[in-house]
Amino acid sequence: MSEFDYSLLSKMLHSIALGNRSVLEFSFDMETALQKNKPVAIGSPVFVSGLARSGTTIIMRTLYETGAFRCITYRDMPFVLMPGIWKKFRGKTITKPEEKERAHADGIMVNFDSPEAFEEIFWRCFCADDYIKTSSVIPHKLSNEVIQKFQLFMQHTVASAENSTGGIRYLSKNNNNILRFPQLMQQLPQAVFIIPFRHPLQHAYSLMKQHKHFSGMQKNNPFVLKYMNWLGHFEFGLGHKPFIWKQEDEAILQQFSINEINYWLQCWKNYYEKILAFNEANCICICYEDLGTKGADIFSNLLKRLQIQNTRAIPPFKVPAFQQIENFDHSLLKACMFVYEALRVKSNADIERK
Template identity: 35%
Template sequence: MTLAALIAGLFAFVAVLRGLKVQRHALDAIGVAQEAVGVIADPDLTDEVKERHVQRAALSLLRSFVILLAIGAAACVSAAAFVIGGDLFGLFSIERAMGIATSWPFILWSTVGAVGLWLVLARVGGQGQAAEAASTADEMPYSALDKALHNFAFASPERQLALSSIEDKVWRRTIEAVQAERPVFVTSLPRAGTTILLELLAGQGEFASATYRNMPFTMAPLLWGQFSRVFRKTGAKAERAHGDGIAVDFDSPEAFEEMIWMAFWPGHYGKARIGLWTAADRKPDFEAFLARHMRKIVAGKSGAFRYVSKDNANIARLPLLAAAFPDAQVVIPIRNPAAQVASLMRQHRRFCELHARDRFARQYMEGIGHFEFGAALRPIAFPGAPEDAGGAEHADYWLRYWIAAYNHVLATAPGGAVFVDHDALSARPTDHLPLLAEALGVGDRTAFLAASETFRAPKPSPELPGASPLLMRRATALHRALLARALRMTTRERKVV
């Protein structure tokens, strides 16, 4: 009887905590603290604004503390009621109940039971509420606790590197046994089709890529993957924040490699722009780290033996990649400049609006090294490119950036780089996928070609209101030069088709 009363008290304790929404109040408090830290660290705000925000945060935290204290007291009273009631009705004594409650077997199993009960109730309570897909990482559907965890991970590259070092020791044999053969780096300016190429390759059995599940400790994918299994989320695919029709979930591949570059080359990331890399910038410790990281990613996918990543900033370091990883293949999709510039402008406006209403959205993008849009925009310092984000609302800004970026690509891309005509691939995937499969040495050609259904013909090239005719002519001429290096069917192949 005594044990039954203690168990009933445990159930009551957990039920009251959940019924009074202790988790929500605790997460609200964490969110207030996280927001306050973000405000304090924001260099764009004045000291007066920061002081007012911190004062409001302090009052909010005091309120949350009182609420949590009251909920805790109510939960304890509900649990104690069963013990006191049993004593009053003469079923058992309080002394006996306390003796059992303070014994280590009861403490151990009651803790395990309470956690299990909490998870069961949370799962039941969540039925019917579709879990947000991880892609919506760009939309920031994170709880306050998620945000705090991400900020903790992003705050210190040294912390990420330390976790990776621990991982190296724990999974040493696994990592050494894996070979990441002929890695593939997909890169270009954003909105050129890099994401669909990443998904195409990562969907093949031989390729492995980082996924949203690697967040936020992306440099320790095996260690974090093992730990996060306990609270791993699921969810149906949903359209990502770009609003471009690409649906992703927690298992979708994504671009997280830039965090490694930021950890080893912090000096390249200025407040207004990002510097260029040359072949002379080689760092043996970085190359060894990235090589191990590739093997870790491959080790996380059964049957894979090749690594693939997408990193738009890699066009700023093509000579270094070629020198550091001579067996790697670089894939560079090329898109019609008018269509790409229109898309760049649209995404920039979209993310400016998002960053204005959600501070964490900007922190998230900057934390993973995505400086392409919105308030996080920092152009890469290609010769002739804009020096900062000023004027990014105009078409000429993006045209100048497009011309500067792809002139640099033409001048620095290694001879073995695979240029892909994104528009032709989208319009005629059954013609162009075999060329890409051949260029990359894809093993399962049948599975690769089956992905042709995911492509959609490009829309007619849009007008760019206010664009300089001179810049448009320069971009068009450069586009022709880029396409001259792109994969093409031979005359004989075209006749066969």
């Protein structure tokens, strides 16, 4: 099993469930009606969000494996907005799902019980017109109605946890949440936001590599492009849409070819300059490179900060060796490194904060 190993019938089901906003809204309303008289406390939710290829999956999975969280998994697809109802319909037809390498070809194995970044389906359903544009994604303000619906979505997700005995917390991995961070941080003061970052040149190289990889895959298999668009995954591939905060950001990006390193360096700069502006106490930055040298210590401190009692040993993290990269704009990299070093200072302070 991988994200795209689907039969024709499965593809049709995904198209119906994810490709039609009316169906998405109806499924959410059905779940809300089912759970109406079953209020569930979500405790202190945790949101993992960073530019793609920054270590969000590593962090999300390590937290998920503590058993303290409920996160949307592949088993919840494609009806992620009605997890309780879909759970009753699908049953437990696959008890020991086989693991296969995910489509990124990066060594990360997935099966039906693997947690993944499916939360954006909610935001696309209720807010798509506000932030998904023809060639970019932009910040958007959330109405009180949407915020209330999102709180219900978190409750629905937690309520559908397997073998839940209470106290389970909501866990999200969603790189698009930067587009709505200010309001989420304000409206969910009990939540914790974890933001990994990575050396800009290495990060840009990884993004460019994945862009070429997925573009080739999507040319050969159009379903892959549809699937990623349904999930709101615009980070790379033929459906790529960069994060844009102001018009000049888009104008600067247009100076570069999407297949060259400088384009992705500029994407990095735009994203993480914005992250530097978030100084809230519930915002924690984590350096990707540090996970390879002191990952156990970082997670030990992080779990204490999250008030999680963990009895499992934290495995070592293997950070890829630095790639030798040429033909980049040195002045652009210098500007990125200024942001990177500032984030490292912030990261050390965030982890040590009680």
